Amino acid sequence: MADKQFFVEWPNGIRTAHQVPSDMGLSLMEALKALDYPIEATCGGMALCATCRLEWLHGDLPEPGDAELDMLDTLPDAGSASRLSCQLRVTDISDGSAFRVYSLNMIEGDKPKVQHG
C-alpha cells in the first residue's frame, strides 16, 4: 500500500508535509509521535485524556465513535472540527488531509518558516 501524505499546520499558518506508511496500522497519534510532535498521549490511546487533540482543517475522515465524542464533550473549547488523533487510523484519512496539532499552540519559537517534507 502506498504512503499517505498529510499536512500539519503550525500556529503561524505554515503547513509541514509528511508522508507515512499507511499499511502499518498506526493511529495518527502514533504517527505524529514518531515524527516528534509534542503529543503527550498520557492515556496511551484510549480516548481518556485528550492530549492528542487535533483541529481538522481539510480532508475526509471517519465519523467519531462514542468514546471519542464523550471525551470531546468534556472539553470546553472543542468544536465540530476537534478530533482525537489516537482514534484515527492513518489508513482511514484521505490523502492530503490537513490539521492543526492542538499542543503546538502552546509552543514558543522553533516554528518552521518554510514548508518541507
Ligand code: FES
Ligand atoms: S491519547 Fe489519550 S485521548 Fe488520545
